[in-house]
Amino acid sequence: MFKSFQTRLVLFFVALFALVEAVTFLAVQNGIIKTIYAQAQDQLLTARGILERQISATTDDLAQGTSILATDFGFRQAVATADHSTIASALNNLATRIKADRIMLMSVDGIVTTDTGAAADAAARGDIVTLGKANAPFPFATMTETAERDGRSASIAVLDGRIYQLVVVPILAPVPIAWIAIGLEIGNTFAADMRRGSTVPVEVTFGFADEMGKWTLAASTLEEPLRGDLAAALSAHTPSGAPETIKMEGDDYVTVVAPIPGPQQGSKAYAILQYSLKLALAPYRTLFLQLIGIATVVILFILVSVSLVARTITKPIRRLDAAAQRIQIGQYTEKVPVQQSDEIGRLSQTFNQMMEGIAEREDKIAFQARHDMVTGLPNRVAFEVHIATLIAERAPMAQRRFSILLLQIGRFSEINNTLGHNIGDELMRKISRVLKDQVRIGTFVARHASNMFALSLATEEEAIEIAVIERILAIFGEPVDLDGVNVDVTGSIGVARYPDHGLIARTLLQHADSAMYVAKKKGITHAIYDADLDPHRPERLSMMGELRQGLEKGQFQLYFQPKVDIATGTITAAEALIRWAHPDHGFMAPDHFIPLAEQTGNIGRLTAWVLDSAVKQSRLWADKGIDVKIAVNLSARDLMNRHLPDTLGAHLADYGVRHDRLILEITESAIMEDPINALGVLNAFHTMGLTLSIDDYGTGYSSLAYLKSLPVHEIKIDKSFVTNLASNPGDEILVRSTIELGHNLGLRVTAEGIEDAAALAILDRYGCETGQGYYISKPLAVAEFETFFASSQWSPKRNAVGDWIRPSTAAAGG
Template structure:
């Protein structure tokens, strides 16, 4: 037992256990990798076999079909065919056959007689011999007419199988006077060619329920055991783990099934991999004794100076950093002892540096969040009338992107310097990239306006870096001390005020409970929107569109509302921006489109034929799968593409014109109607509008609501109508609120109109009731 208590013994035992574990794991991983490699190699071989065969087979088919079509267009061949000079026709037919070295050439008259059948074969001296086929002047075995062109590409003649393609001979108009075809022999030559390309034994078989006939096979002959194997595999659908086998059914030939096959012995195929596996095992076995000897030597060399180092390490652990460490051992361990001594001196410096880094920002050397908390907590305990000013430097991202992070760092340093000079009683901290905090121990609401003006003057001074002049600006949020409030709450309140100032484009905002309430409600809506989409809390309202020429409601616009279980109906302006910022716009739009398709079918049952317009956003166009989903969804729901219109705002196109045009073009090619919504309020140019694959423009309601009172609006609407019509686009005017505006637009040939004069957006049942009583039904 004392033997095992020795450190050297334990170290050696540890190394032995570690070596055995590592070698065992290496052996297992090598074995698993070898198994996966074998499986992958076999799969690759089968895939290669399939691809090679399909390529060869398809190329022969294409070549035969193309050449048959070319020969059928030969006017000389047609003239001889019509004249009835059989000998000359056979000579011409053989000339065509020899051009592609076909093994079989056939010609069939319109009456169904084989008037030409030439069979080519190789003689003993390798010369080609061409003879008349056994079916010469016989009745063709297959029906003529339209079925002739769909014949099986295989033809069995005199126990030889040919891959053949026919083409009709026409005369005058399109009258068929006969057919001409050419074929390649399926035999050992083709099988040998496949074997050279794939490395697998290849061949073809004709099979019935109880019989197998080898048509062609690579090599000299097919062994009996392999014939039996292939028979079971092809006919009985059995497998054999000693071989890898591939087959493909090619078609029926005179009541027999034609199969192509490739196979090889698994052991032959994987011989090289097995050899590598044995070599790897041998290396692992050889490593074991070498590793054990090395472990024994290492354990002995380590333990000798260990005792000295342990004693001196204990001395250092007690806080004695002034002593030196030394051992009588190798150079490396002596260096280790020297490093112990150096470490003692470095520990003191690092402890100070670590403490500083834990509480200070490395770039500006200002206090960080930890330092802020450590400083402020005593103020809160004492109940000081303190305030926090959370400052966000504007356009820092733009500076970093445009001028580089090196310039951005210099700007941050300059801001830190200026903050320290604002007020001697204020403490400056840096929380993150462009966020700072000024903490005031004694500060009240009344005096803070003066401090903020001084802060604006101090920060707002122009800053020149090299040749670049920068005008620094900030947005601030302020929170003040309240009883029973901790530093985390104060920072959150200051951040809430800061975000409110950003949204309302203010320089600063002092925290107010009403601001926080709105933020909490918005946060709750963010969390609840996903559930609302999944649980169908959304509902569609429909606003009718009037066909001004027909004075009939033919279209509606689907507008989504949120029927919140506690807050009631929530308008889209409240939750759609949330959906865009929380990456839920795709799910929301898909719900709206799906519900609109269901609504289409409900109206069809009521005899209402209505086209539904749905709005899509820029986020939808950024998803390349979205357009494919829309197309597939229409097909799955059996909704005609003409019944769906997609409305896109100008801003959605401007954000990424190239991608938007690509997506919209895909939708347009599949028949969907596309509309530019709120036209006139965005930033798209006329050149860009010309390139967009859209069908209609929707004039924004801001130009229509007071159309008859504002001459400028009339000019804009009239020119927009003229522009759209010249581009072949239809126009929808939204915001119609009186009959006079409706009549004015009708006279100018505006295609469609919508607005409160016709109807506000209504839920399904109310819309149905309104439509039933409407004058525009």
């Protein structure tokens, strides 16, 4: 609520002084109240003494008047003779003279013979009434006993719900012949007279309690609402006789409840004296208002003074606060003024030093956040910002183009694992220096990932783009010296162009990465983004989820392309090729979904299905007398699966197929991805007696020494060297040398991609054992293959009778 330190400081001191003033005021007020309370107690005790004296004086008057009547001879004679008229006249005269409220005449044995009751006025008129009291015993026997002993008895008594000042004297002749009791009612008039006789404004009340403790107020100077509060308060607890405070109508009254001596019989009467504290405090109200006024003035003075002092104290703190806020938003240039040599001044100096340190560290952190610590080049984040800036600059003029190049360093993981990460870092530093030296000014170079560099090329000319790519690839033309070891390093480049291949940085980088992936898969040095080859385009991503469903729903089937023994012209084997009968996209070749299967991890399921189907088909053909081996392709992921040999062995055992009836074809690149694991799986296959073939030979990077160490039985020349064999002398030289190399290593040789008879003749002339291609047959469904096997020119049945003429012989004869 109060965020300002200055405000809190002012409020603290003002509150402190206000608290002191309040405590002082309350102490003074409490002292005055205590003094007034003590004075009120003293006044009540004084009033109590006055009350007792007034009651005593009134009692004496009553007793004197009563004694005169009791000693009057005529009255005594009237009583003795029961002269009622004389008695009535005498009692009327006495009541008038002493203003008595009640007169009672009792026989000597205490029976009331005459009682005026409460009708004092009627008695004064000579109309004595009994109101049912005659012939009833006098209720206060102890008073007649005292009067007989002492000559009179005086007391305050409760009679018929009223309180009387009652005097009893005997009528002697000369012994008691009767008793006379005269009572003066203690009513409101009596209480008011008592109040007027007091020196202080005391409230006077007379009352009594019944056997249940309920109080009745017979007389009081209080107003009616106050009387009810007093009766309720007295009924709620038993008075102690000591001064106490009773609240009535919201005001406090100091109260003394004094018992009045009375006869033993009947209820006891009490005199209740009260002093209002409100009236007692009235003279001090002016003093209290003056104290409050003085305190208010003092607090206002303190508020102004403390505000000025606090402003002075907090001014340097506000400067520090402003500096802290500047630090929060990254502004470090404006220093805090140092105007003091005390703690605040030293704190200001420390703040300035802290800002300098933070600025230096933030510059360092900002550099590290945007740069690679190994090469010092901008990192991926900085490159994306740079690309976004280029796009923003060119957005108004979309015709201005630029290119993004992603360069991936091959064998980087192998170098790290073999020579150590420090050597890998040194390689990246060397390549980064060469990149900055080789590319032209204006090209932005960054390290995009651990084994990847990114470049932006601000040109619209394709020739310049190609020249830069060639300069980059020239880096890898010579081995790189790494700590005394010459290492051959390769590179693959993917190119994406703005705005043709994307309008935002993320899309361009994704497409450049896709192009680089295509270059690696095709074994070429660089590739420009092609949406048709993008494995991440939406329809291909959708197809990833459909591939698993296709396996479950039986949408895949095997086609078989015949492989013939060139020397005999006989079908000896068939390559199993998977096809996907997609419900929406139709018949799909492996190139469209095998990469997807590898990316999604479904290649294992796909391979398991192919192996199971191929082994099963081998069993079915064997049962039909179709004697052919079946070749199955394995991917790089398959060679990572150490459980694959056991799985394949189980399939062969389940269908009862000999191991030599299956040929496994593996590409050079698949083996080179993880040579150690691949070699372990191949050795397991070799031990099982399976035939192993190196597929697409000539397109990879395997050395002759490494090829010799593999447990393979044949090599398969890639179709790119065979398709134009008859018309391309260069291809013929390569094919011939490959065949000779295979034979020298003790391997059989198969050629794929045979498109014409001339190519078949050349292969036969150089001793190639097996041929495959569209010249012989396209891939066929199972039923079509069985027909082809039985009736084509390559049928073993037909060539068994000598119909076959070797291609080389036919070509020489022609």
